């Protein structure tokens with residue numbers, strides 16, 4: 001999922017591995033301060049693309065309480081999701097590359113190796129849990145999550161081989177429950193905009209659509 005943003009950002013100056021702790025006004029411009037105390041100066045407008053809980057913390061720590069409060073509903077709507085990527089040396093004999101199984105455990109099962117441009121040895125399958133199941137198991141050990149997922153995957157596909165590698169990921173800010181889908185949020189008074197998949201129906205295309213709409217509105221907004 002990071003391939004798109006890596007390709008899009010090739011021609012811009014990008015500081016990765018930096019956590020912004022605070023936004024502050026330096027005259028008419030925004031200044032950003034990271035968790036090491038480093039400053040980034042001179043911005044007319046700011047786009048925040050963090051998930052809502054992290055965006056809310058950032059706004060609160062920047063003294064922007066009304067903007068932070070405006071995210072309360074979005075924060076409450078975000079559901080966590082346990083995910084496991086599992087590798088099988090022998091291709092799984094299953095007639096679908098992606099399914100939403102009728103299962104208490106799994107919500108989504110996809111053959112990642114079937115995506116264009118993949119030249120994997122064997123197959124990588126990506127398994128996502130149901131939100132309710134994730135809630136019940138949110139603090140379980142990754143090993144027991146993988147065990148439950150792989151047993152369910154075996155029952156679904158009939159593939160008896162054990163996975164020869166697997167990678168668990170507890171995705172705390174996964175999908176946005178039904179609710180308001182405004183696309184983006186923009187406060188013309190401060191010049192601060194928020195974009196992300198959680199504002200536009202989830203998934204990577206939601207992130208794209210949200211950001212595309214926001215930058216259009218910000219470009220048309222008079223400078224602060």
Ligand SMILES: Cc1cc2nc3c(=O)[nH]c(=O)nc-3n(C[C@H](O)[C@H](O)[C@H](O)COP(=O)(O)OP(=O)(O)OC[C@H]3O[C@@H](n4cnc5c(N)ncnc54)[C@H](O)[C@@H]3O)c2cc1C
Nearest residue numbers: 001018019020049050054083171196197202203204205207
């Ligand atoms: C295991 C897994 C599998 C997935 N599979 C698919 C798939 O097959 N298809 C699909 O469409 N989508 C998939 N997704 C979902 C997809 O990755 C997301 O929809 C997409 O990444 C959302 O993009 P975003 O820019 O809104 O947010 P994110 O990608 O979550 O980016 C937010 C970024 O903000 C950063 N951040 C937070 N706080 C701060 C701060 N204070 N300072 C600086 N940075 C900060 C975070 O570190 C993060 O990098 C998957 C996700 C996971 C976890």
